[in-house]
Amino acid sequence: MKINGSVALVTGGGNGIGEAVVKHLARQGAKVAVVDMVQKNIDRVVKDIKEAGGEALGIQANVTSEADTARYIKGTIEAFGQLNIAVSCAGIIRDGMMLSLDKETGKVSKKLGLDKWQAVIDTNLTGTFLCMRDAAEAMVNGGWEGLLVPISSVNKIGQVGQINYSSAKVADALMPKIIVGEFLMRGIRNIRCVAVAPGYTATPMLTGMNQDALKAILEDVHLGRLVAPEEIASLIGYCVENEAINATTIEITGGLCYPKGIAK
Amino acid sequence: MPTLTYNDMTFAVEPRGDRWDISYALPNGANAIAGAGLLAGLPEGEATVRALALIKTVFPVGIRCVGPDVSHPNTIGDLKIIGPDVTHPNFIYWDKDSVSCPKEL
Numbered sequence: 001m002k003i004n005g006s007v008a009l010v011t012g013g014g015n016g017i018g019e020a021v022v023k024h025l026a027r028q029g030a031k032v033a034v035v036d037m038v039q040k041n042i043d044r045v046v047k048d049i050k051e052a053g054g055e056a057l058g059i060q061a062n063v064t065s066e067a068d069t070a071r072y073i074k075g076t077i078e079a080f081g082q083l084n085i086a087v088s089c090a091g092i093i094r095d096g097m098m099l100s101l102d103k104e105t106g107k108v109s110k111k112l113g114l115d116k117w118q119a120v121i122d123t124n125l126t127g128t129f130l131c132m133r134d135a136a137e138a139m140v141n142g143g144w145e146g147l148l149v150p151i152s153s154v155n156k157i158g159q160v161g162q163i164n165y166s167s168a169k170v171a172d173a174l175m176p177k178i179i180v181g182e183f184l185m186r187g188i189r190n191i192r193c194v195a196v197a198p199g200y201t202a203t204p205m206l207t208g209m210n211q212d213a214l215k216a217i218l219e220d221v222h223l224g225r226l227v228a229p230e231e232i233a234s235l236i237g238y239c240v241e242n243e244a245i246n247a248t249t250i251e252i253t254g255g256l257c258y259p260k261g262i263a264k
Numbered sequence: 265m266p267t268l269t270y271n272d273m274t275f276a277v278e279p280r281g282d283r284w285d286i287s288y289a290l291p292n293g294a295n296a297i298a299g300a301g302l303l304a305g306l307p308e309g310e311a312t313v314r315a316l317a318l319i320k321t322v323f324p325v326g327i328r329c330v331g332p333d334v335s336h337p338n339t340i341g342d343l344k345i346i347g348p349d350v351t352h353p354n355f356i357y358w359d360k361d362s363v364s365c366p367k368e369l
C-alpha cells in the first residue's frame with residue numbers, strides 16, 4: 001500500500017511516538033487524523049502539519065470510550081472519505097509493585113491499587129481493541145485496503161513493577177495473529193495487522209519513569225541511546241509499504257540486552 | 265471567508281488552494297487549527313455545509329457527567345473514592361446540539 005494518498009488515524013497522536021507517526025505519514029503524503037485526549041497538543045500537531053503543507057484533522061477523544069471511538073472514526077471518514085491506516089499509540093504507565101512489604105514485620109503493607117491496574121488496562125488494551133475493531137469495521141464496510149497497527153512494548157516479556165502495563169502490552173502483541181487469522185477465515189484479504197513493540201524511546205512518557213532506573217537500562221542497550229520516536233515512525237511507514245509484513249509483532253529496541261549481554 | 269458559530273465556538277472556513285482549512289477561536293483570543301487541507305475541490309457553499317457537519321462530529325458539546333461510577337473506585341489504602349473521572353465510562357459526551365440536551369439524563 002502506498003502512503004501517499006492514503007488516510008491514517010493515530011491515537012495518542014498529540015505527543016511522543018504518535019506525534020512522530022502522524023508527522024511522518026503526513027510528510028509522505030497521507031491525510032492524517034490526530035486523535036488524542038489533550039486538545040492543546042492536538043492543536044500544536046495539526047498546526048505543524050498545516051505549516052508543512054500537509055492535510056490533517058484533530059479529534060479530541062478518550063480511547064477508552066466506545067462512543068468516542070465511533071466518533072473519531074466517523075470524523076476521519078467525513079473529512080477524508082476513507083480510512084487505510086490505524087495506529088493505536090495512546091498509552092499510559094502507572095507503575096508499582098503488586099505487593100510492598102513492611103521492612104520490619106515482613107507483612108504486606110501495600111497492594112497495587114485497582115485504579116492503577118484498571119486505568120492501564122482500559123487505555124493500553126481496551127483502547128487498542130476498540131481502535132482496531134472499529135477501524136477494521138470501517139475498512140471492511142468501505143472496501144478499503146488497510147493496515148492496523150497496535151503499539152505493544154518490549155516490556156511485553158514481563159517487567160517488574162509493570163504487571164498492569166506488561167499484561168496489556170503482551171495482549172496487544174498477540175492481536176496481529178488473532179486478527180489476521182480471523183480475516184483469513186472471513187475471506188478479508190486486503191487488511192493487514194502488524195504490531196510494533198518499541199524499546200525505551202525518547203518521549204515524555206519516559207520522564208514519568210525513575211530516571212536512575214532508566215540510566216541503568218541504557219547501559220544494556222546495544223545502540224547506547226534511547227530509540228528516537230522518528231525511528232519508530234519510519235518502521236511503521238515501511239510496514240505500510242511492504243505488504244509481506246503481516247500477522248506479526250516487530251520489536252524496535254536498539255538491541256536491548258539483559259545485563260552482561262544476552263539480547264532480550 | 266465563511267464563519268460558523270456552534271455552541272459558543274466560532275469557526276472560520278478558509279480556502280487554501282483547492283482545499284479548506286478550519287480554524288477556531290480559543291478563549292484567549294488566539295486561533296487553533298481544527299483541520300488543514302480538507303474537503304478538496306468543493307465550492308464554498310458545499311465546503312461550509314460539510315465543514316459544519318464535521319465540526320459537529322469532532323467537537324461534541326454539552327458534556328454531562330453522570331455518576332458516581334461505583335465499579336471504578338479510586339483507592340487510597342482502604343479508602344474508596346467514588347466520583348466523576350474523565351477516564352471512566354460515567355463521563356459521557358452529549359454529541360448533539362446543547363439545546364436538545366435533556367435537563368436530566
Ligand SMILES: NC(=O)c1ccc[n+]([C@@H]2O[C@H](COP(=O)([O-])OP(=O)(O)OC[C@H]3O[C@@H](n4cnc5c(N)ncnc54)[C@H](O)[C@@H]3O)[C@@H](O)[C@H]2O)c1
Pocket residue numbers: 011012013014015016017018035036037038041061062063064088089090091092123124127151152153154197198199200201202203204205206
Ligand atoms: N516511550 C517508550 O519508551 C515506549 C516504549 C514502548 C512502548 N511505548 C508505547 O508507545 C505508545 C506511545 O507512547 P509515548 O512514549 O509516545 O507516550 P506519550 O505519553 O508521549 O504519548 C501518549 C499520548 O497518548 C495520549 N493518551 C493517553 N491516554 C489517552 C486516552 N485515554 N485517550 C486518548 N489519548 C490518550 C496522551 O495524551 C499522549 O499524547 C504507548 O502505547 C506506549 O505504551 C512507549
